[in-house]
Amino acid sequence: MCWFQFLFSNNRKSTLQVLMSFYSVYRNVFDSLANEDYDFVDDPAVRYPTFGDASSDFDTVVGPFYGFWSSFCTARSFAWLDKYDIRQANNRYELRQIEAENKKYRDAGKAERNEQIRELVAFVRKRDPRVKAYRELLEKRQEEAKRKQEENRKQQILKNQQLISAYHENEHAQAAHRAHLEQLTQQLAEEETASEDEDEDGEALP
Helix, strand or coil: HHHHHHHHHHCCCCHHHHHHHHHHHHHHHHHHHHHHHHCCCCCCCCCCCCCCCCCCCCHHHHHHHHHHCCCCCHHHHHHHCEEEEEEHHHHHHHHHHHHHHHHHHHHHHHHHHHHHEEEEEEEEHHHHHHHHHHHHHHHHHHHHHHHHHHHHHHHHHHHHHHHHHHHHHHHHHHHHHHHHHHHHHHHHHHHHHHHHHHHHHCCCCC
């Protein structure tokens, strides 16, 4: 069993106790991990994102925390893993060889440490109520966005239908107006023809 799984695997703890101790336990764990690194960081002002607590904001605390620690790379030198003493080198060539060999051991130690911490982060993240709540919030926002999109689509369809209906109504009105004008024009033409006929009949009288 991994050491960081103890909190969740201890059957003697009640669910309430687990939830109450979740934030304090892992906040202390990650603060300790950060303190181990600070001695190897060049800038003394550097501080790693903290785990926070139940009321921590996701965007300013929880998100940055997991973003940093999920890709964590330790600043510790792991010089204590050196297999060879550089003081034993007789010349520069041997010194470079010793340093190269020692670097392999240091890099292996760093890689193992980074992997352990990333596994811890993944383990905690799966059980973090804040992450679950944020995921549910995102899903709710997505559903709301889909609902609004569908509502806007329906409103646009209705608007288009209204425009088409108004266009057809206007087209019918224009057609009726043209028919009325044609009727008036024809009526005027007939009246003019009748008037001309009357004038011609009048001129023919003695």
